[in-house]
Amino acid sequence: MATNSPTALRWWFAVAMRRLREAAGISREAAAQAIRGSVSAIAHIENGRSLPKPLELESLLALYGVVERAEAFQRLRERARKGKDWFVGFEQHDVPEDFGLFLGMESSASQLEGWDAQVVAGAFQTRRYAEATIRGAEPDLSEDEVARRVDLRMARQRMIFEEGEPPLVWRVVASTALEWEVGGKDVLREQLLHLADLADRPGIKLQVLPTTVGAHTGVEGTFTILSAPPELEDYPGCVYAETLVKPYYYEELEQIRKYRNALTELRIKASKPEKTSALFRQLAKEL
DSSP, X not given: OOOOOHHHXXXXXXXXXXXXXXXXXXXXXXXXXXXXXXXXXXXXHHTTSOOOOHHHHHHHHHHTTOGGGHHHHHHHHHHHHHOOOTTBTBOGGGSOHHHHHHHHHHTTOXXXXXXXXXXXXXXXXXXXXXXXXXXXXOTTOOHHHHHHHHHHHHHHHHHHHXXXXXXXXXXEXXXXXXXXXXXXXXXXXXXXHHHHHHHTXXXXXXXXXXXXXXXXXXXXXXXXEEEOOTTOTTOOOEEEEEOSSOEEEEOSHHXXXXXXXXXXXXXXXXXXXXXXXXXXXXXXXXO
């Protein structure tokens, strides 16, 4: 899957450049000398704030011992420079910088996996459930702000499931998250039936973790594992975890492994994917 998100491309480019430098055992000072620039210029390249000029990129790749990959990196640089994010046009305060990075990577990922501890994932929410969730989380928002955020969430879903080749999706949701009457019984019933329909789609696996499992590896909260498209061989993906204050991105292989192992344990204890659609419909019927 080729991504057109400049935000995601810039980030992936930045991480790849940092990892290549570290793998070569090169300091930022030495890299700065190679392009006749400053250490802060290298830092800006490696945190996604700026892109190197074509000749600077060639010099850095030669220093890092991967000159044979110059053509691929030049293409990636050009795409990052010229692309346009799908969420451009939404209000800036509705798409903070940290969340914009997530939106770019989410719409570009080859696979989306994760665990939902409290509510249904935003990518799966109905409009009414999304509205109730946003109002509950941020009760001081105005009517217009709520409406814009709901529109953004619905646009996210279209980008994931309707634009181009959709990613493989596999999520586990806590059974307690399906009991909160978000928006009331009618809204929750509609949401459960929507989940049932999604679970019947090819390429989407949903599971429910029952309360009877007791303590589990998801007790620290919701997270999403985003797998990068195959074209980005230097970037295995990342884990996105959101808090009340700010989101966190975990990209080191050991960090990703810990989250993936936690998700594997949750999958083992959760309902079988092939039975989950019927479970959602049964829960909706019991409301």
